[in-house]
Amino acid sequence: MSIFILAISMYGNWGKFLRVNLSNGEVKVEEYNEELAKKWLGSRGLAIYFLLKEMDPTVDPLSPENKLIITPGPLSGTSAPTGGRYNVITKSPHTGFITMANSGGYFGAELKFAGYDGIIVEGKAEKPVYIYIKDENVEIRDASHLWGKLVSETEEAIRKEIGSKKLRIALIGPAGENLVKFAAVMNDGHRAAGRAGVGAVMGSKNLKAIAVEGSKTVPIADKQKFMLTIREKINKLRNDPVAGGGLPKYGTAVLVNIINENGLYPTRNFQTGVYEHAYEQSGEAMAAKYLIRNQPCYACPIGCGRVNKLPTIGVTEGPEYESTWALGANLGINDLASIIEANHLCDELGLDTISTGGTLATAMELYEKGFIKDEDLGEAPPFRWGNTEVLHYYITKLAKREGFGDKLAEGGYRLAESYGHPEYSMSVKKLELPAYDPRGAEGHGLGYATNNRGGCHIKNYMISPEILGYPYKMDPHDISDDKVKMLIIFQDLSALIDAAGLCLFTTFGLGADDYRDMLNAALGWDFSTEDYLKIGERIWNAERLFNLKAGLDPAKDDTLPKRFLEEPMPEGPNKGYVVRLKEMLPRYYALRGWTEDGKVPPEKAKELGIEEFV
Amino acid sequence: MVKVKVFATLIKLTGRKILEVPAGSVGELLEKLYSTYPGFEEELKRGFMILVNGRNIEHLQGLQTPLREEDIVSIFPPAGGG
Ligand code: SF4
Numbered sequence: 001m002s003i004f005i006l007a008i009s010m011y012g013n014w015g016k017f018l019r020v021n022l023s024n025g026e027v028k029v030e031e032y033n034e035e036l037a038k039k040w041l042g043s044r045g046l047a048i049y050f051l052l053k054e055m056d057p058t059v060d061p062l063s064p065e066n067k068l069i070i071t072p073g074p075l076s077g078t079s080a081p082t083g084g085r086y087n088v089i090t091k092s093p094h095t096g097f098i099t100m101a102n103s104g105g106y107f108g109a110e111l112k113f114a115g116y117d118g119i120i121v122e123g124k125a126e127k128p129v130y131i132y133i134k135d136e137n138v139e140i141r142d143a144s145h146l147w148g149k150l151v152s153e154t155e156e157a158i159r160k161e162i163g164s165k166k167l168r169i170a171l172i173g174p175a176g177e178n179l180v181k182f183a184a185v186m187n188d189g190h191r192a193a194g195r196a197g198v199g200a201v202m203g204s205k206n207l208k209a210i211a212v213e214g215s216k217t218v219p220i221a222d223k224q225k226f227m228l229t230i231r232e233k234i235n236k237l238r239n240d241p242v243a244g245g246g247l248p249k250y251g252t253a254v255l256v257n258i259i260n261e262n263g264l265y266p267t268r269n270f271q272t273g274v275y276e277h278a279y280e281q282s283g284e285a286m287a288a289k290y291l292i293r294n295q296p297c298y299a300c301p302i303g304c305g306r307v308n309k310l311p312t313i314g315v316t317e318g319p320e321y322e323s324t325w326a327l328g329a330n331l332g333i334n335d336l337a338s339i340i341e342a343n344h345l346c347d348e349l350g351l352d353t354i355s356t357g358g359t360l361a362t363a364m365e366l367y368e369k370g371f372i373k374d375e376d377l378g379e380a381p382p383f384r385w386g387n388t389e390v391l392h393y394y395i396t397k398l399a400k401r402e403g404f405g406d407k408l409a410e411g412g413y414r415l416a417e418s419y420g421h422p423e424y425s426m427s428v429k430k431l432e433l434p435a436y437d438p439r440g441a442e443g444h445g446l447g448y449a450t451n452n453r454g455g456c457h458i459k460n461y462m463i464s465p466e467i468l469g470y471p472y473k474m475d476p477h478d479i480s481d482d483k484v485k486m487l488i489i490f491q492d493l494s495a496l497i498d499a500a501g502l503c504l505f506t507t508f509g510l511g512a513d514d515y516r517d518m519l520n521a522a523l524g525w526d527f528s529t530e531d532y533l534k535i536g537e538r539i540w541n542a543e544r545l546f547n548l549k550a551g552l553d554p555a556k557d558d559t560l561p562k563r564f565l566e567e568p569m570p571e572g573p574n575k576g577y578v579v580r581l582k583e584m585l586p587r588y589y590a591l592r593g594w595t596e597d598g599k600v601p602p603e604k605a606k607e608l609g610i611e612e613f614v
Numbered sequence: 615m616v617k618v619k620v621f622a623t624l625i626k627l628t629g630r631k632i633l634e635v636p637a638g639s640v641g642e643l644l645e646k647l648y649s650t651y652p653g654f655e656e657e658l659k660r661g662f663m664i665l666v667n668g669r670n671i672e673h674l675q676g677l678q679t680p681l682r683e684e685d686i687v688s689i690f691p692p693a694g695g696g
Pocket of ligand 1: 104295296297300302303304305503504505
């Protein structure tokens, strides 16, 4: 009997990471024990542990010393709803801090089928390569002929070369090769691990792609219990009016009208929160004009992805809410067809759409204010609000770092700084902000200021309680301790969901107890909800420690652009509001158990069992 | 007359995105919409977001929120994203 029990040492996770050193071509399989999984769960959790353990956080992010960790979670590749997610974790060249970019599609699940919980990529290949994984067989192959190719061309070429239909590929486009600060890692065509330059790190290693196919089944501790639990959770999601209604019907862009009517839809580089043409670029308009079907990721009962068809480019996927806004209202652009085309182009070049749009918006405001001059641009299109010519021209140029595109490739903050006006970059820790003006949701603003990867919404989605009413409605202008506590729960819970390998959209319909049920049944553990949230808290604190070691100065870096702190919202329901960050931040530090100056003290680290990293 | 903006699945039911309805409170407005447009009530059964001049009625006076001429009411069935 005991022999059989010994045959599988862990459930959910394989207990195995692949370590690939591109400098010397060495490939190793490394095992870790269940104790480590119990502490970090997997994916985003194990990755920050490995980085803190093995890497000096002060390394140059684009040097061979930086490590790139690509990792699905314990529920990835199982039948848990949305169990196809993976994270790309590394030190960001855009922010200089940690980044954990998350993506759906099918790649993450396939990596699990091959028998790995992740890949740690180290060093730098001498010439372009790609990694091909088929279960135990791992090869580093020449990719010289793929360098310079678009995402779809590269996928097609690799598929032809290997000749397998099962193949799932994560890869970079020309933007990653050219070390554009906000290049993405793409997979399954249009899915992106987008934020903070993970694609540039991959490009700096001369790694074009990772192609994987696997034949294994992820081991589950209690199969029957797991199936019953999964069925119950899927039903919950199907019956939820958002996860089972609004999201599949209109996609994430159903938010365009909601956020605009609530007066926080950032328009023309966040100059206002009300866009007069919002309806024309909403999920409703997209469904009426271009949508042909929706597209779920692996094992997803929600299916928020959009498949659109345009006469110009044919069938494409996306855009999501964020991309619609970034390439639309934030640039004063209302033409939905141009937005869909620009989104397609970003996917093909391997660019994060939020930062692409945010950078162009900064350029437009610098042009409006007279800092960027016509003579700087020569024959190139002027950065005028609403000028759709800007999209195709500059997106292509920046991905190739040609002409003015070379300046844009550095991101909005560095661009604005080069003109002596960094205040026109709507970014936190240099990462361009997403589609919510924090003057209309102050808790969300505190989230931007304290997020470990900088200006990101998804790791602390306070829009849920402040605007949408999930799990219950909170006043967007309430800045009490309750609000701060809710933010902390959202941050820790998001870290947990990422570490589990699930999609954050499951929070429309599922609560912390539901994740506990699925994880316990799959992993064979008997953890309480609090135990799991503790893992989320541990991850958040460990990432904070990484950032502090990397040089984070809380007084300078945990902040928001001046616009949100000093310029009251000019119109709409939030007219007159700024973000009262100064009143919230000290309480955030205190409620996190941190020092007054935002550091993780030894007692807190000890409580979380991460004192070795202080 | 109160200006009412409807969204998502509600547009199909009303046939228009913007309506003008006389009503003294949000509750009264809803009753009128329910009786005029078949299916409207059903669509909001599992929740809704109602804004008066962009402010959620949860932070005003709920269904009792008074309405004046020129007020703009936005009505959404349950929806979210990210
Ligand atoms: S909800 Fe959307 S993004 Fe999340 S897994 Fe499903 S289809 Fe993918």
